[in-house]
């Protein structure tokens with residue numbers, strides 16, 4: 001009888017000492033804000049040169065200014081580059097630029113973190129809603145993996161690759177966004193198998209985080225229908241994300257700890273919603289195994305954030 005027990009321990013190929021990543025580049029997409037910015041802060045603290053790769057130039061400039069003092073202290077260089085991750089040529093251009101400017105610096109961290117939010121349903125989402133969500137949240141990750149990972153595998157230096165999915169990529173999917181995040185988790189699981197331990201790999205699946213994600217339609221590129229006004233209702237939810245969500249720095253420290261230990265699935269749980277992501281995962285798996293209908297358990301905390309009540 002074949003055994004179905006997973007033979008891989010959770011801490012299979014972690015770096016153990018993150019000092020081995022010092023001096024390399026940390027390419028972090030979507031790092032002008034939110035979780036990506038927190039990852040850039042952590043990269044600087046670990047002596048890596050952060051590449052702030054984002055679609056918004058004004059936000060890149062602001063993020064660079066904010067990081068400069070700490071980067072100087074650590075003796076690392078901040079590289080700010082405007083890139084649209086949904087465009088493979090654009091991402092390849094970034095990869096070529098980095099190779100020619102820094103031929104001797106390995107890529108210590110590739111963080112495919114850029115993402116766009118917004119609800120939307122299978123039947124109600126417009127063509128552009130689907131194109132941008134798929135283009136950034138899935139294809140954007142794939143574009144970066146294809147542009148950077150082959151070089152990381154031949155650089156003769158250790159490295160880590162991660163993507164930011166969501167708890168929505170683990171639970172029974174309930175939105176257009178969830179579809180893209182499930183696909184992101186599957187993409188990273190597939191890559192994990194292909195890497196076979198040569199780089200550490202991770203997928204971050206957080207609960208609600210205090211960032212600007214809810215307002216991302218305000219800077220939607222023209223080819224996806226152009227910027228959309230943030231309605232009063234969206235602004236209220238955005239404000240609630242900012243005041244109630246878990247700190248982006250918690251996501252960053254859990255990712256760096258996972259790089260140390262080799263943990264693949266990083267479920268960043270909100271202190272105010274303990275155990276919820278685990279409940280979502282076990283509920284989905286139970287539904288599959290028991291031939292039940294798909295079901296996503298309710299979180300009173302998240303419902304409160306979306307409804308605007310305490």
Ligand SMILES: NC(=O)c1ccc[n+]([C@@H]2O[C@H](COP(=O)([O-])OP(=O)(O)OC[C@H]3O[C@@H](n4cnc5c(N)ncnc54)[C@H](O)[C@@H]3O)[C@@H](O)[C@H]2O)c1
Nearest residue numbers: 030033034035054055084085114115166208209211212213
């Ligand atoms: N905030 C949450 O509650 C939450 C929860 C789970 C997962 N996530 C995921 O976390 C990731 C980071 O988002 P965040 O929450 O920090 O939000 P955020 O809006 O603060 O940051 C996202 C960044 O991505 C950039 N970006 C958007 N489209 C891009 C593109 N095409 N190319 C390059 N950069 C682009 C934005 O300019 C922004 O700086 C996303 O993938 C998001 O889906 C967020």
